[in-house]
Each structure stands twice: as C-alpha cells, then as structure tokens.
Amino acid sequence: MYQYDDYDRALVFERVAQFRDQVERFMAGELSEEEFLPLRLQNGLYMQKHAYMLRVAIPYGTLSARQMRTLASIARDYDRGYGHFTTRQNMQFNWIELALVPEILERLAEVEMHAIQTSGNCVRNITTEAFAGVAADELIDPRPLAEILRQWSTINPEFLFLPRKFKIAICSAEQDRAAIMMHDIGLYLYTGADGQMLLRVIVGGGLGRTPILGLQIREGLPWQHLLSYVEAVLRVYNRHGRRDNKYKARIKILVKALGIEAFAREVEEEWQYLKEGPAQLTGVEYERVASAFVPPDYRSLSDTDLEFGTRLAENPTFARWVSRNVQPHKVPGYASVVLSTKPGIASPPGDVTGEQMDVVAGWSEQFGFGEIRIAHEQNIVLPDVPKADLFALWSRACEHGLGSANVGLLTDIIACPGGDFCALANAKSIPIAQGIQARFEDLDYLHDLGDISLNISGCMNACGHHHIGNIGILGVDKNGSEWYQITLGGAQGKHSALGKVIGPSFSAVEVPDVIERIIATFARYRESEELFVDTLQRIGLEPFKEAVYPKVLEVSA
C-alpha cells in the first residue's frame, strides 16, 4: 500500500487545521451558508435529511487493517455504530455533528486518510477495480498511476471550481471492473508492442440525468503524458463547460455539444503546449510510487489444496459461496474473497457495523497481508487469501453476517442510501432493495438464475448506477409520492450498455411483483445456462413488457 511521506502527512494535517478554522468561522456567523457550502463539500461534508453526512475517501478502494479499525472507531464514537460503502469505493457516515468533524478528520489524518474532494465541483476520488494488483486477468497494476493522479488532483488550484463534479477511473484488465465508460475520464492502461505502458483515454461518460457512455479521444498515449493530458482535458472543460444549468454542466454535455472530434481537437491543441513540459512524468516518480505497490511476500503454495478440495466436496453451502464470492488470483494457491454486504433484510446494501469492520480488519491480517479493498458494487474484498484458509474465513464471515453467497446474483443489489437519508432523493432505495431481497430468499433459485445485476437509485443523480444494471430501478417523484421506473438491459464492463425504460412506473409495493415477473419471463425463455442479459438481447424487451403490463389495454379499454 502507498505510505504517506512528510509531504502527504503535512498536507492532510494542514487541511484539517484549515477546515477547523472554517467550521469555527461558519459557526460564529463569519461565513454564510453559501460561502461555507463548497468548503464543506470539498471536505466531504453534505447536509442530509437528518444530519450531516461525511464521505471519507478510500483512494482507489484500498485500505489497511489499521485504517479499517479507525473507520470502525469513527462509526462507534461519532455515528450510530455503522458506516456505508458507496459505489465510488468510499465510506459515508450518516449521523455526524458539524462541530466534531475536525476531530474526525484529525483521527483520519493520523492513519493517512482524509475526506478531501469527496464532494464538490472538483476532481473526485480516483477509482479503479477492487482486484487491482491481484486479478488473474490483469495487464498492468493500475494503482501507481491512480495514486499519482490522486496526488496531482488533490487541491490543484486551477481545478477546484469546475462547472461540475469530475470523476476519473483507471483500469487495466481483460474485464473492465472499474466502469471506465461511465466516467468523465476513463483510462485504460495496456502494454504497447514495444512493451511500453500506454493509455486509452475516454471522455464524457457519466450517468445522472443524461446517461452517456464515454467516447475515446486518444489511443496509445505513453504513460508519461498522463498528467499533461488530463490537465489539457480539464482546462478545456473548465473554460468551456456550461455553468448556467447544473444538469448540463458535466463534461459529457460539452463533448456532446462540440462533437467528439472537435472536443478532441481542442484537447490536442491545448496539450501541444503542455506535453514534454514539467508535468511529464518521470521514471523516477513512477518507481517511487510503484515501490509502494510491490507484491507482498506470497508463500510458495500449490494451486490445489487438498483440504480445500475436501471441504468443497463435503460442504455444498461452502462450495456455493466459493462459486460466487471467490475470484481467481494471479499467484498460485491464493484467491481473492468478496465479503457480501448484502445479507438481505438484516442490513441495507453497503452498510457495515463497526464490529464488522473490526473483524474484517482482523481477517485481513490473519488471512492476508493486512490489506482490504472496497468494490464499487459496495462489497468488501480480501485480496490475498490462501485457498487453504477459505473455509475458516467463510465460517467466520457467516458468523458475522458477511457470508452471503450472492456476489453477482440478483440480491447483490447496488443501492444508494436513497430517501431514508439523502436530501436529493425523490424516493427511498433501501426498502425497495429489501423488498426484492425478501422475495428472492431461495438461494438455490438465485444461483440457478446466474449473474443478474440489479441497481437502485433514489433519484436522477444515479448514485446507484441504475442505468447500467441489467435491471435498473429509479425512484421518481409524481405529485409528491414515490414511484419507481424500471429499465432493462444495462450492463457494465467491456460490453457496457444503458438500460431501456420498459414502461410506466410502479409504486413501492408493486416492485417485488414486477421483478418477479421479469425473472419469470427470463426463466421461461432462457436457453440452457444462458445469462439474463443474453436472453434479453436475444428476445428483446417485448416479452418482458407483456409480462409486466399484461392487463393495461383491457383496463384502459
């Protein structure tokens, strides 16, 4: 993991002091609400329905056991005993008192964490996939460049008041698990013919009110130009992005208005002034940062473990968990484990108690190298578990409510906090998720259905990424009451697609029935082991619409 040096440490502590002063001035009435707003947002602090919410950055979803224990202590000491993992690999605390925020930030700074730029119209947390550095299908470890970008974008004075928020993701594996097509800038890192690291640069993706997949503006950019190229994109955006309407202010709208060719020309023109300048990355800097991400001291293990094999054969419940929650590792004898935060009614998607955080920290040390990842699907990943330890880990995970064998299944629901917490939401998300999870409790049936992603957002802002769920649910407001619009056919990864609306929206109580009809339609038309998305692709939306809205014509006739 990246370790702070004196610069990093000085920056986070100075930032705490600066924000402490700003909070005091606000509370003393020297700063107006309007003046304080962007200051608190750029320190991760939102005003929610009931209280302030603090969003803590987990850069590219990586944290140490010690950091996880600190999050647990914050959950206990400053919140109601739990925290919420977000779809951008961060953690949110929902019940925070403003006057205590500087104290919390100081506690974070002591373990090399912060909440800088987790909100506001600036470059947000840089994300990558949860399996970076360990995935069997990885090309290059994306974390060194992610950390370099994190540093460069932190308090970069020219780009703190952009037209709108700005999200950057980087990925370098066969599968795109970082959703790079859905970011303001998506970076795909790969190896060129001569062995050089190259970047494919994608811009203008994003969900929200106007969901758009990103478009490529650059292929084969040598990695040394990463910062100068991103700077060029940001300068063009900062100068020309719309500021008159917050719903048209994301870079995707500018790219759409100019057209991708014209936008790319503007960027290239700007970049001509920057390339080969001081922003050009050096091998020394890359090595300095990359040295923090060298592989840990893996033991030399056999790829097949006899005891593990026996457990698999003897215990079908364990085997089922392994089939869903265990991912291949690049080192023989090891695996990556996904601990599901989606147990169903017991707890909302992404919510984890302080006690659970503590035990996860312990497992990361006992069964790994003290490192933990957060997946954008809101689950927790232990990246380096010997196969021989999987059974022991699974047993403990089950005792602590983290052993649900549902990763990638219908009940592995991605959901924003929704109307229960969020001031922006039109509708609640959590009861919808729980209604669906309650309806689909039969694990055998769920496993038979195979991979189906279901995403719920409580409003247009799309924090639950509903557009890219195979099944998407969007909360909408109709004359003051909560309704839910359903989309089908969204997908993330290399075959990213945006879902299509199937028809008029539903009330909360109707949603589980609707999902059941959609699933029944899939089961009816499915050929052998076909995936939900493939069946949908093959038969189209019509059979699903007919199943969901069978009586509409008769009733209205």
Added chain:
Amino acid sequence: MNNLLRLEAGEARIVADDPWTLIRDIEAEQPAGQLIVPLARWLEDPQQHGVWLGPDDEVECLKPWFAQLPLIALDFPSFRDGRAYSQAYLLRTRLGWTGELRAVGDVLRDQLSHMRQCGFDSFAVREDKSVEDALKGLAGMSVLYGRSVIEPRPLFRRR
C-alpha cells in the same frame, strides 16, 4: 478604498492608496482618475485605462497590447465560477503577462491562496468583507502536489 491586497516582492500588504476605480456600468457617468473598464469598452480605445475581463472573454485578444497595458483584472461573478483561474494561468504561463493581475468580484478569503497559485498578484476583496481577515487566506497550504503558475514544477520534480 478598494479593500485591496497586493503581493509585492512576495510580501502581501493591504493597499490603502490604490488609484484604480472598477467600472462595471459603462452607461453611468465615469469618475475621473484611473479606471478599469470592461473589455468591450476598453477595445474601443486601448490606449488608456486598465481592463477587466469576464469569464466568457478570451484572454488571447489582449496579447498585442501587453506593452502598454497597465493592469488586467479578471472578474469572479461568483466565487464558485472557476474560469478565471484558467484565464489567469493562460495570461501568465502561455501569453507571458507580467504586469498586475487583479482578482475582482466575489473575491473571498478562502479562495485567495488558489488565486495566488494561479498567478493573481492583487486581490480586491469583496466590499463587505474585512481585508485584514482576508489576508489570512493568502498563504494557503505548504504542500502543492501538482503545479501552478507560481510553482510550475510538480512536487515530483521538487522532491
């Protein structure tokens, strides 16, 4: 008095005797003395006055006049509008403006250090705010990871 801070030889000081008057309304009767006028008005007679640009104005058009321009001001219609940071970067780094670069408009303590990093060297703090208090915002933080107008080398070249 203009509620003005200015950097002189790296030192910030409160300026009590600033001679400039910012003209926003060109229809109104113009006072005597040294004026900072909007770009469109200034281009009609570029021989005199200082000029201020709004965030939509193109800074490149001033280049031919640098030799005789006494001052350029960039307007922050709202402190949340960050375009003037990029305009300042372009004026300083690309176009080579070395004269006074003044921030006007919604200029507040908590953004002053960003403005300074982007090359502003005078700051007309919003009228209702204390300039003594704003002075505390100018220094900012000791660490800059990336680069800026006043520190063109990113931290990785300064380690």
